Amino acid sequence: MTTASKDTADTGNEDWGPQRSRTVVWHDPGPGVARGLTMAGIDYLKAMIAGELPPPPIAALMQFDLVDAEPGKVVFTCQPDGSVYNPNGGVHGGLVCTLLDSVAGLALHSALRADKGYTSIEIKVNYLKAVRLGTGPLTATGTVVKAGSRVGFTEGVVTDGSGKIVATATSTLLVFDL
DSSP: OOOOOHHHHHHOOGGGOOOOOOOOOOOOHHHHHHHHTTSOHHHHHHHHHTTSSOOOHHHHHHTEEEEEEETTEEEEEEOOOGGGBOTTSSBOHHHHHHHHHHHHHHHHHTTOOTTEEEEEEEEEEEEOSOOOGGGOOEEEEEEEEEEOSSEEEEEEEEEOTTSOEEEEEEEEEEEEEO
16 A cells, blocks of 8 residues: 555545545443443343443444344344445445454343453354445344353354345353453
8 A cells, every 4th residue: 555645645636536524423431331330231231222321432433233132132233334445345344343243242241240241252254245335234133152151152143234144253252250
């Protein structure tokens, strides 16, 4: 990749098309996390869905919305825009992977007590179909396969606006005392 001169960087190149921007707004995560960690995972997630606690900042950055949670299962939606395009003219796989990592982790979180936390150990993603702006909104569902006392196993699936699967994942997560 080359670096453009200052003149080009300031004015752009007329062949590049119109310049666009997006503003990301979020709440300081400290107070919400402090309250949320006193709750069972499912209660924390339901409080976010109800608007009683703010979503994590990554949700605003990546345009994720937590729309449903039950013990062992969570659902997110995401409407990607051009700000997440890769050089091939599609939505970057990193957004899809982050979406899968998020639903996989929160699926396990939904099954944990208030005194337990988790972190990802590994995630394996299979990309099945390109995602483009015309693909429509993405829906990601994470489910718990096994919630052990030290290790959890989860799965995630992302579908496009027509219900076609675009990616799947399996995840292993470490469970720890808070």
